Amino acid sequence: MTLERVLKAAVNAMIRGHHSPYCYSAHVPGKGYVNDGSAGFDRADYLKQLEWSARCEVDNLGFAPGYAEPGYAKPKRGVLFANWNVFPDKLQGILERMGYECEWSDEWALCDECEKAVRTEPSGYFWEPAFKEKEGSIVCRECYGDDDDE
Ligand SMILES: [Zn+2]
Secondary structure, three states: OOHHHHHHHHHHHHHOOOOOEOOOOEEEOOOOEEEOOOOHHHHHHHHHHHHHHHHHHHHOOEEEOOEOOOOOOOOOOEEEEEOHHHOEOHHHHHHHHOOEEEEEOOOEEEOOOOOOEEEOOOOOOOOOOOEEEEOOEEEEHHHHOHHHOO
16 A cells, blocks of 8 residues: 555545544634534534545645654654644554654654754753754754864
């Protein structure tokens, strides 16, 4: 199975009600509440919004050939970035078995030179960024080299 088919199947399984997203609430415009899909009367609206959000994540899925972050091993096929909350929780395990690593799109960025992944959100107290921002672009430590350090 290709990556594209796996993602499509995951979205379809949720829309048909076979699998639930990990964590997703639909916003109900003008009604001031969120819809978690549990009430029968707003189930259709919930599924419609969920489908839209999940398809949007699939279309904007990020990819990196590897990590430029210390402590991360080279993935077999690459790193995928998304908001995984809108997919079934089993999806990450399936993708990992296919040789991909799954990361959160709001915690990582790509180096503008080598296109490998760097973490932009701290992973713990001792974390330090392994990249620099230069004129609006992100450059990983491997690309800027240690001699360039201030
Ligand atoms: Zn780089």
